[in-house]
Amino acid sequence: MKHISSRDNAQFKRLKGLAEDARSRRAEAATLIDGEHLLEAALESDWPLSRLLLQEGMENSPVVRSALAALGKRGLSPEVLVLAPALFKALSPVVTPTGILAEIPLHGPRRETDSTDDVLVLAGVQDAGNLGTLLRTAAAAGCRQAWLDRQCAQAWSPKAMRAGMGAQFRLVIEEGCDLVQRLANCDRQVLATSLADDSVSLYALDLRVPSVWVFGSEGQGVPTDLLALASRKVTIQMPGMIESLNVGAAAAVCLFEQVRQRI
Known part of the structure; x- marks a missing residue:
């Protein structure tokens, strides 16, 4: 010592x-x-x-x-x-x-990925605690990959690591991604949370197939160029008098609805 x-x-x-x-x-x-x-x-x-x-x-x-x-x-x-x-x-x-x-x-054991993996996509999530929580939720729900754009907080910062509670060791995380390119060439359904008029209720979707879930920052939501590439825009029905959910809460609702449908 x-x-x-x-x-x-x-x-x-x-x-x-x-x-x-x-x-x-x-x-x-x-x-x-x-x-x-x-x-x-x-x-x-x-x-x-x-x-x-x-x-x-x-x-x-x-x-x-x-x-x-x-x-x-x-x-x-x-x-x-x-x-x-x-x-x-x-x-x-x-x-x-x-x-x-x-x-x-930062680089651990090599882990294989394929087109059957569910993917968490984050655009502009700048709070390290939120980012770590999102990774933890995704890992718990069975996602195997995470794609983060250049505006996201670093997934390996001590704060994000602490919030992730080990999720970083379970996911294949790619940082600094060109998400437009990734989503344009994606062979899975791309689902993006949005309050747009043409959004579909989360509970009306078939989530039994591999999915790529796109979530944006607290203030801005999913960028418009990524929304344009979504197979479906998704909304979470909220009967209470609240405009929107925290991104971590929204991701948890969506990902565990997917888990529920697959049980």
Whole structure:
């Protein structure tokens, strides 16, 4: 174990970049995950682990002993860094740090995709928490792919990772996609949520076939160029006096209606 107590330490500065800056994460092709749950999710998905970061005083805690034992069973022996409490808190995305972080590469095991996969498509979802929640919902509903445009928050930011609760390890995520090109050449039905007059009720659709679901930002909704490529525009009937749903809630309703029809 290596101890770090200075903010001027080169490794700490690098880790601070991964914690705070999307450009650093892209340049390094790495990110940080927080807590035992995400560490377990990464290991269960056979995701590589570059190094383990511990808050000083956590070296012999049951959580850390369990994590190191799990890594050992998989033949993994990542570098372990022990940081002074103030430095660890500067890296953690939560108010009350768990005492354990890990650095992982952005690219894990290769996963095959095909034309029978359901796909989550996100356009302009800039809030990392919302984005992580959407990925979590999609993974829970059985989607296998996610296509994100350049205006979306980074799927691998610590905040999005925490909201995703391991979904990033279950999905094949493609960022910076040209969604117009993707949807124009799509061989599955493309469904986009919209309040347009020609939208069809979600509950009138046949969702038993592979589907590509398009959701937009909270304020703007699905862009018009993507709406034009939709097989169907979809609306969720709301008898209450509310104009629209949060994008995360709308996605959950749509995706789990699909699950219900397939049971």
